[in-house]
Amino acid sequence: MIRIVLVNLLLLLLPLIIYFAYVYLRRRSVPSEDIVADAPIFWLLAGGAALVLIALIFLVRWETGDPKAKYVPPRFEDGVIVPGHYERKK
Numbered sequence: 001m002i003r004i005v006l007v008n009l010l011l012l013l014l015p016l017i018i019y020f021a022y023v024y025l026r027r028r029s030v031p032s033e034d035i036v037a038d039a040p041i042f043w044l045l046a047g048g049a050a051l052v053l054i055a056l057i058f059l060v061r062w063e064t065g066d067p068k069a070k071y072v073p074p075r076f077e078d079g080v081i082v083p084g085h086y087e088r089k090k
Contacts, residue, residue, distance in 0.1 A: 011055055012048035019044055 016039075023035050069086035076082075 008052050008055070011051040012045070014051060015044040015047040016041075 019039060020035065023039070027035070066086060066088065069088050072085055072087055074081055074084040
């Protein structure tokens with residue numbers, strides 16, 4: 001669960017990180033404290049929110065299981081843990 005939160009947080013902040021890295025590299029010779037004041041924060045966060053939304057739509061569309069399959073939970077057999085998996089119903 002924490003992995004999902006961290007990935008979504010990274011996607012949300014990715015436009016900000018790219019923007020600040022770009023501005024820092026462009027203004028390296030002329031340092032300025034107004035980088036954050038001049039930044040289009042709203043549009044950068046809107047872009048990040050769009051990335052999160054696209055990622056969630058992608059995951060819902062392509063990472064869902066087969067609705068006709070039955071989930072078999074993990075179990076302990078002969079001293080070995082058998083991981084959970086889906087079995088297709090016949």
